[in-house]
Amino acid sequence: LVSSYTENREILLDIVRRSTVQAPEYRSMEWRLECQVGSRSLHNTVIPNVLTKWKVSDPQSKNLKTKETYLDCDVNTLQHITLSLRAAQLELDTFHARKMCRNLARIG
Numbered sequence: 001l002v003s004s005y006t007e008n009r010e011i012l013l014d015i016v017r018r019s020t021v022q023a024p025e026y027r028s029m030e031w032r033l034e035c036q037v038g039s040r041s042l043h044n045t046v047i048p049n050v051l052t053k054w055k056v057s058d059p060q061s062k063n064l065k066t067k068e069t070y071l072d073c074d075v076n077t078l079q080h081i082t083l084s085l086r087a088a089q090l091e092l093d094t095f096h097a098r099k100m101c102r103n104l105a106r107i108g
Helices: 002-007 009-019 075-092 095-107
Strands: 025-036 047-057 066-074
Touching (some): 002 009, 047 075, 066 075, 075 095
Antiparallel strands (some): 025 047
């Protein structure tokens, strides 16, 4: 197994490099808080809503064109997204994730 790997190492590394996913790169984010303070049928109610505008660039394009994407969500959904991103960030601090990053850095 080891001899097979060492003989085909360059081919395997080339396959891994070509098959990696190129995710969009974050550029900027703008947000706005909107509140509906009432309507004809719902008196004395406040419905908060958050509108975000994300600018990302495509790493595969030659001139890094930016793309704008809008996300409109309520406050509870935004809190859930925030908690999920924080959990993912904590996951990156684990021993296993650091080991994987080191191994991937050696390949790339």
